[in-house]
Amino acid sequence: MQRQTNQRAAIEDCLHAAPHPMSLDELLQAARSQAPGLGIATVYRNLKRMVEEGAVVPVVLPEEPARYELAGKGHHHHFRCRLCHKVYDIPACIGDLGHLLPEGFRLEAHEILLFGLCRACA
Amino acid sequence: MQRQTNQRAAIEDCLHAAPHPMSLDELLQAARSQAPGLGIATVYRNLKRMVEEGAVVPVVLPEEPARYELAGKGHHHHFRCRLCHKVYDIPACIGDLGHLLPEGFRLEAHEILLFGLCRACA
DNA sequence: GTCGTTGCAAAGCGTTTGCAGCCTA
């Protein structure tokens, strides 16, 4: 049976408050203000469980550490700024990608990564 | 100045012969048939240099080790089978993704990852 | 009081680096 702890709540709160996917270090720093002394292993363990439960989705971009965001934000994609390296959520999507696949392949999911300059850096 | 070695040639040959992006271990195993005793550090060093030179492109997918493929294959994307975990090149693409971005953002590149079942597993 | 959770430190694991010897040019 699962218990509600201060540490776990702090991590969840940070994910809820985050405007964009959080890296492990960002999460650790942010959650420590609510749960002082929070250890990094605890963040790893909780994130792992949240991902298994489907509450959190890992966001992986090339050349970057993994980030995490809450699931259930609706279908969206990600944009990374080449200069400031921030990652933004892009709520839009494009229709039917199935026609890209060769005959006989079945499409179940897709991920679109966009790269460029954000408004602040452009 | 750069020297041509048996090991480097073996790695290049394997990349040329590969029908899909190769992981480091695949590359090591394959290249050893042409360069026995090949060490993993040598594969890392050569791949790193090839990427810096722009001859090779890293292909990163979530939950998977990095793979590598030759650059200059033209613009394309990748498909990973959920069951056999093979990664296929998808030569197709979709036009203009710039309209997905918020006002003021500039799009420079994109990557599309597709997931599902390949023909053999479907 | 039980037992899931935590923090610390050690262990794992993939990648990088230092170095002596090798081999290309």
Place this chain on the structure above:
DNA sequence: TAGGCTGCAAACGCTTTGCAACGAC
């Protein structure tokens, strides 16, 4: 022959795990 390249092993950084203490229920 000079110096770039290789293989080995050690070092490194990030993630996971073992374990005793803690604290939610």
